[in-house]
Amino acid sequence: MSKELISYLLFLFKDKKSKLFCILLFKLFMLVFSLTPSYITHQIFDNILPNFDFSKMLITLCFFFFFVIISALLEFTLSKINIKTLTEIRKKSRQNFVSTLLDKDILSVQKFSNGEILYRGNQDISMIINSSFKLFIETPISIFFLSLIIFLLFKINGSLGIITIILIFIESIYNLAISKKYKNKTDIVKESEGRLLEINKQLVDRILFIKLNRLKTFEIDRFMKNYTDMIEHGQTLFLFQAFTKVILNIFIGIRQLFVIAIGAYLIHDEQLTVGLLIAYIQIMQRMASPIETLISLFYTQKELVSSFERVSAFLNQRKSNTEKVIELEDNEVHLICNSIGLKINQKTLIDNVNLKIYKREKIAILGESGSGKSTLCKLIAGIYDYTGKIVINTKKSDNYPYIGFLVDESSLFRGTIKENLLYGWDEAKYLKNDVIIDVLDKVRLKYLVLQPKGLDIEIDKNMLSKGEKQRLELARIMLLKPELIILDEPTSGLDRETEIEVWRNFREHCSNSTIIYTTHDLELIYPTDRILSLEANQLVELSLDKIVTKQNKSLSEVT
Incomplete structure (x- = not known):
């Protein structure tokens, strides 16, 4: 077994050592105790039947009945301890898998199909736990019990x-x-x-x-x-x-x-006596289980290793670089990017980008299709593993998201409108329905909740148009009002009239937030916005006048 596998097993079992040791001793006791009927059989056939003694037979049968009751209670107790311990280990392993998966660079996750992730996260982890339990608990028990049985068989004859x-x-x-x-x-x-x-x-x-x-x-x-x-x-x-x-x-x-x-x-x-022969056959029949465990030992170990090799692709290679969320001395600075870069398949997409953004600033990022605008937004949001350093000046809270993000891929799921808008926000239960409806009105989606079920109407992303999905995503951000908002082409699915109104309402509602957005539409850029253009994998700061002049010049050259 590799060091990585041993380390993973120690991680899973380290706080369960005492319980596992109790299970080991309990199982050993139960197995030894289970040989009692063989002794009772020997006594009945060799000591009671030859000179039949009814009182001895009655006492023996009562003892046997007492044994059955005690055995059943002990078996139930062992099962209860066993399942509770295994459940705790399974919960820990699943939590670790999901946590690691969500910590990984998105490109590493996308290398695997959804079926692979689901199967490995369920079947392989279950196999690791079951195989390791069999290897480290059942195997020593089987060796001890088999040795005891062989000793008793030779003792008989x-x-x-x-x-x-x-x-x-x-x-x-x-x-x-x-x-x-x-x-x-x-x-x-x-x-x-x-x-x-x-x-x-x-x-x-x-x-x-x-x-x-x-x-x-x-x-x-x-x-x-x-x-x-x-x-x-x-x-x-x-x-x-x-x-x-x-x-x-x-x-x-x-x-x-x-x-x-x-x-x-x-x-x-x-x-040999009849009682000993019957006892011998009973004891011999108990050899099947430990022998089967020992015979499958090699393949149990092999299953454990092969399952871990499949799962380790997720457990390893976490993002080596993540954004740092701290409170800076300069309280007006919101985001700092120092020499950040990104390569995918040896191709440079972002190269040595330096950026400082102040609180409540509105930043428009321009660039041709394929220039890397979306990639830069995702990189700042911590989706990719990158070189350099990103610092976000905020007080991080586990109960409140400090970043709001909108990309082309819709995050909506099958559920009610309210569930979609307030997903993952612990304080959402204190939000009144009127507030939610007011925000939906600002993004021109109030018509969705005019039906009898209102906010409890079931939706699915396949039921909505691109524009409706974008507006619901914007409404979610408006309700949360995170300190930092990153938007990738936030209104690309809207008609001009709706686009202008929704964008104006969004900016007014989130005026205290820092907003970074990408766009091809110059009409969405306000005069007070700071404009950055991504050219040759680097950011260049521009003014709106220069952009308009440049576009008019290009247009006149064409005509």
């Missing part, structure tokens, strides 16, 4: 013990031989499940594209082909398991037949 060990050894060789095939078939089933999950996700995400391009038949065929493959792989695995079970049952039947036949001879030869 050495010759019978040797024959049993030889037969079990033959069964173990067969188990080892089929384990690799079983692992390969299981991996194939997992891969097919992951592919089908990704196809389902694509189907939902691209449903409009599919409908518009009349791809229904193609998508059904693609889905059914992958679904059929998954079913066939699943059936192959099921039949393989069924066949393996039949062969193992044959081996077990042969072993029991040998033990009974040789045991009968030993009873006839007065080397």
